Amino acid sequence: MNSELFRFVDLSDAEVDALEARYRPLGSSLRELVDAAIRTTAGDDEVAAAVATIEALTASLRVNQIDGASGVHYNESGRSWTWGNAAIGLRNAVAPPMVVHSAENGDTHAEVHLGAAYEGPPGMVHGGVSALLLDHLMGVTASRMSKVTFTGTLTLRYRNPLPLGRVVLNGRVAGEEGRKVFVTAEIEGDQGVAVEAEGVFIVPIWSE
Template sequence: MTGRRSFPEESAVGVGGFVREDTPTAEVDRREAVMASLTGTVRELIDATIRTTVDDDEVHRIRDGLAALVARLRTAQLPGPAGIRYNAELRSWNWGNAVMGAANAIAPPLRVQHDSSVCHADVVLGAAYEGPPGLVHGGVSAMLLDHIMGEAASAMRRTAFTGTLTMRYRRGTPLGPLHLEASIVREEGRKIFVAGSISDAGGATVEADGVFIQPVGTPAGGGR
């Protein structure tokens, strides 16, 4: 296909959705920036679609124009889920992820920072994440906390999956700027106990406790 960049699934060897690709890190970074620019525009499209009041004829014209763009994007695409890809330098990319994927316009996206024993992130949630009027959907709050708490549990490149997640909704979480934090409370064998929260300018709106499990074969308690 003319103009297609080299991210060839046919050369990759994958296990359980983790796919090894021999793509240099510099090229991954370059392509990620290109995809993020497209995704940002699609994210704006989602917000504009939710809040538009243009007339029906204009909606139909826009729909037809978008259908043509979708057809162009589908001329070269992965055959299934994006999965998690990585190269020999252990640079990984997970562009389809629902929370932080660079190519996923549903993702806010969340950019998690690791600061000593605490993971934190600042995010702005708009109309696409609304549940009750003016407030973040409770399921979105759970999704974001599950992700950042999983990041805390999976520090030092170990793998950990969500076992249980207990949410406490202290009050409504307003749309707009929010702060997320997560940290490990303790570890027992393959179980990692993590606490997390979402806050606005007035303090915590949602708190959570989670138990994350290291798969069998992973050294218990290792990596921290």
Template sequence: MTSHWMDDPISDEKTARVAGPAGALADSVRDLIDAVIRSEVDPDELESVRGEVEALTKRLRVQQIPGSFGQTHGFSSGAIRAWGNAAIGLRNAVAPPMVNETREDGTVVGRATLGAAYEGPPGMAHGGVVALLLDQVLGEAAHVAGRPGFTAYLTVNYRHLTALGRIRTEARAEPPERGAEHKTFVRGALFTIGEDGSETLCAEAEGLFVLPRHLREQMAKESAQEGL
């Protein structure tokens, strides 16, 4: 499968026009997934709906990129678009999606609503989904700290079952170790949010994010060229 990490040739204006319909379509597919899981219509109706879904899928495949969506950067804004991301992807109906924001102190806070598609134990979120969301928010915290990297390890301590419904995550990077700035340690947590707004700590995590040597060398080379 081809992967993509490139500059986006589409203007920011055109991207903005695509974002609305694409995001709305992903929302509709999420709703479809939920309906498929919980529907009790008869088998003939299920077969009829399947035919309609296959016809819609065929229409979308008329024009598509090869492989995965990857990660692109805005033509003029430089904004990173991870629209295929499994946790936050605008176009990925598998993603809840989790919406993240950054506080002034560098803490990244994420919010999402987990429905039937994310179930593990009855009425509870799958532990792997909890780890996915924590991995995402910890990785973003490393990026916000100016020391992005790939997950080297992620340790999750499950403190309480995570009920389906609203959740909140948070993460913040630790100060860098001298001589090892390419390594970023991050700590975070995930909470469920009750109907009254109260929160329950469900999982804590710590992770190490490392920028590989070849990317460090590439960045150093590009920085040197810009200084010429």
């Protein structure tokens, strides 16, 4: 475990659960507000009042805050959490958030609802959002939930448009060679596979 990358926190699992229960609704409610801010047709006065409310709320939450970004934490039981992550962070309204499930054989799977905030072409998921989610899921796949890996090369083939709504991702390890882990994955929606991805992930020396 590299101490520059992961911060040890002296909290029991129950205490981590309590923090998660405190902050999860903050992330969820904010995702709804982000969606509403994109779609509202409210007029000048109402929007100005909303901005004032948001600014006051931000100021009150900032009275006590950490320096910099969230990072990755772990406790004595080996539990780790990354609530600020751009793809999976439950406190981060930028993240859908994606939840990656790993099967016993190492294959990974995720189902994500992507609303108005993830739009690229009209009504469609932004191609870069597909890239973000695939990159993350493939990194998890490469790590097999135990070792740290970094993305080396990622190749994405865009096959079909991906309508906003429910999308499904599947990934698997396709091979290993020294410090390299080869992963393939796809993201699909109602119109079939939208993006096929191949990735080479690297196991850094210090993690072995």
